[in-house]
Amino acid sequence: MIANFVTSTRIALLVPLFFFVQAEPSGSWAALAVFLLAGLTDVIDGRLARTLNQVSRFGAMLDLLADRLLTFTVLVGLISGGALKGGFLVAALILLARDLIVASFGESVPNLGFKVSNTEKVKITFQFLGIGLLISPRFFEIYGEDQHSIGRYAISISAALTCVTLITYSRRTLAALEEMRRP
Template identity: 30%
Template structure:
């Protein structure tokens, strides 16, 4: 009996105006709106809504792209860029507003700095970024879920007894997953560089 063939890989197109890309553009527009609401007139509840929508739709653009066959190179760049922008904007604004202590953005941004150095090393050796691991995807989803809950606990004191522990539980999980993913990416980097060194030695 013949073995079932593996599904063909989805090829990314050069299209720009696709439904998934429009969703990603809308997510990006939510970042300045969120910052205005939180740091301007202090409309914290509205900021919670914008942040929650931006976080919970993190998977929507990718799902729609695969479902409709509209995977594009631009979309592959926009999706992680929107995630990073949401995380960076939220960490900065939360620290300014004293929603979270400094160690939380410090822990998350330090990991990003470590990976940025690893990416520079890889590019210097002619390699692209290592493939995204599901641990990293889960960490991103967890931190995007933690942010609106933490803001809700700060904006609506009546919810603090419930929202606070849930938000901080997710935040701790996010930090752990972020650094676990960082360790995996660093291991992949070391493996690539060792393989390159071995290949150069046998030539």
């Protein structure tokens, strides 16, 4: 299936992406290019699956895994490269923990199916904007802040929104678990 091949390509891109983020913790065009290519595969695989009628549970699971691994790879690379420290490190850890928590919710309540809310979409936008700004080389400055600083703030906003969405997900999961316990 072509869509699954495209998704697998995203996973294969994680090794060079991690290398580039590690080699240049202050940012590199190579890291940004690989990150954007990985993001492009995320758009393409879903469209291909729907267009070619190749939508499958395996493909959906592989896509979700690739998305989580992309976030994990970049954030761990930025943390270990020293680009995220202090409160910004905490923000990155919240984003990493979110994926584990949401995956745990999904395992505890089969077919829970979290619908992506508008808050989640804004959170994702800030997360990928922040990552993109952090992994690229310095190329602009606004009011004395370079794009790496702006990227750190975007990651922090994403982490704050993550906390909001986790409350919603927790409530839905608890309600579903309560429903499952009823005879």
